[in-house]
Amino acid sequence: xxxxxxxxxxxxxxxxxxxxxxxxxxxxxxxxxxxxxxxxxxxxxxxxxxxxxxxxxxxxxxxxxxxxxxxxxxxxxxxxxxxxxxxxxxxxxxxxxxxxxxxxxxxxxxxxxxxxxxxxxxxxxxxxxxxxxxxxxxxxxxxxxxxxxxxxxxxxxxxxxxxxxxxxxxxxxxxxxxxxxxxxxxxxxxxxxxxxxxxxxxxxxxxxxxxxxxxxxxxxxxxxxxxxxxxxxxxxxxxxxxxxxxxxxxxxxx
Ligand code: FE
Numbered sequence: 001x002x003x004x005x006x007x008x009x010x011x012x013x014x015x016x017x018x019x020x021x022x023x024x025x026x027x028x029x030x031x032x033x034x035x036x037x038x039x040x041x042x043x044x045x046x047x048x049x050x051x052x053x054x055x056x057x058x059x060x061x062x063x064x065x066x067x068x069x070x071x072x073x074x075x076x077x078x079x080x081x082x083x084x085x086x087x088x089x090x091x092x093x094x095x096x097x098x099x100x101x102x103x104x105x106x107x108x109x110x111x112x113x114x115x116x117x118x119x120x121x122x123x124x125x126x127x128x129x130x131x132x133x134x135x136x137x138x139x140x141x142x143x144x145x146x147x148x149x150x151x152x153x154x155x156x157x158x159x160x161x162x163x164x165x166x167x168x169x170x171x172x173x174x175x176x177x178x179x180x181x182x183x184x185x186x187x188x189x190x191x192x193x194x195x196x197x198x199x200x201x202x203x204x205x206x207x208x209x210x211x212x213x214x215x216x217x218x219x220x221x222x223x224x225x226x227x228x229x230x231x232x233x234x235x236x237x238x239x240x241x242x243x244x245x246x247x248x249x250x251x252x253x254x
Contacts, residue, residue, distance in 0.1 A: 002228035003029065003205055004038045004098060005106055005135060005161060005192035008075065009058045013041045013048040015196040022062055026071050028198045032206045036232065038078035038098055038192075040106050045082040051094040055079055076232055080106045080135060083115060088124060097130065101234030106161070107132045114142045114149055122158050134160040136194065137187075138179045139171070147178075147187070147245040154187050154242040161190035164208035165201070176211075183224070184216050186240040190231070191224050 007015020008025050016022040029037055039059055042048040059077045066073055079096040081087065087095065098104040105125070109118065122132045134153060137143045137160045143150045154160065162179045169176040182188040191212070193203040213221040227237040 001032070001034045001205060001209075001225065002036045002038070002232060003034050003193050003195070003203065004078070004133075004190055004228045004231060005040045005080065005163075005194050006037045006203075007039075007041060007194070007196045007201075008037055009039045009041050009055070009062060012050050012054070012058060015041070019062075019065060021197065023065065023069055023071065024198050025195060025203075026066055026069075026073050029193075029195075029203055029205075030071060030073050032203050034073065034203065034205060036074045036076055038076045038106075038232065040078040040080040040098075042108075043079050043081045043094070044084050045080075045108065050079065052079070052096040055096055056100070078106060080108050082108045082110070083118060083121065085117060085121070087121060088128065091125075091128060091130070097234075098133075099232045099234070101232070102129065103234040104131050104133055104159075104231050106135050108135050109137075109140050109143075111139060112141050114140065119153065119156065122153060123156055126157050132158040133190065134158055135192075136161065136163045136166065138162050138166050138175055138182060144178060147182070147247065150182070150187055151185075151242055151244050159189040159237070159239070160187060161192050162188045163194045164191050164204035165193075167191060167208040167211050168204050169211075170204060180212070180215055181245050183212060183220060185243040185245050187242050187245070189224070189237060189239050190227050192228075 010016045010022045041050040076099045166179040
């Protein structure tokens with residue numbers, strides 16, 4: 001199993017604070033059957049900046065520690081980029097794609113809204129060969145209120161990743177239902193842990209795949225579970241045509 005979104009690098013964001021935290025997270029991941037983790041520290045989110053070179057250095061360092069500790073897990077480089085207007089200028093300089101293949105990039109929206117320029121920017125990035133992966137759309141207030149906004153982005157070529165603990169119900173029933181709706185309407189293409197620690201933000205990845213299998217069937221589970229393998233190699237993933245989520249009309253408006 002491959003986890004494509006995780007804050008496992010020590011001391012550079014709100015994930016692992018020291019090497020020991022990283023090692024504990026690595027052991028928890030390994031116990032769930034995870035063999036590779038894309039380290040995706042925050043970048044440009046207002047609190048943390050972690051650019052390409054720094055991340056590559058930290059990934060090398062942590063991989064050496066894992067070997068020394070005898071933990072059979074490989075860390076791949078990645079970055080969780082908070083969307084900002086000048087992303088195109090910073091591609092190749094500060095910004096890092098998943099496993100540095102030049103294809104997939106994890107992009108985060110502010111939790112409250114969707115910036116006005118998002119559609120154009122995500123489209124322009126694709127013209128430069130980047131496939132945007134919108135991370136945890138199920139926790140964005142504007143998308144929750146109007147899922148057609150995510151539908152449009154996916155229709156225009158972006159992909160999305162829901163968080164494992166959203167799928168399992170750890171984040172609440174509403175978020176669980178919405179996450180499963182996104183998956184069943186082909187509006188989410190990956191599940192990842194977004195783990196920050198082993199207690200309050202753990203991996204939950206195996207549980208999430210089991211939830212998908214139970215609620216939506218085996219074939220969706222395996223599609224979601226295999227997509228990360230293609231993604232880290234920069235290859236095309238498996239996806240179906242996105243469908244709109246029909247929202248119930250609110251009484252009183254009509
Ligand atoms: Fe994250």
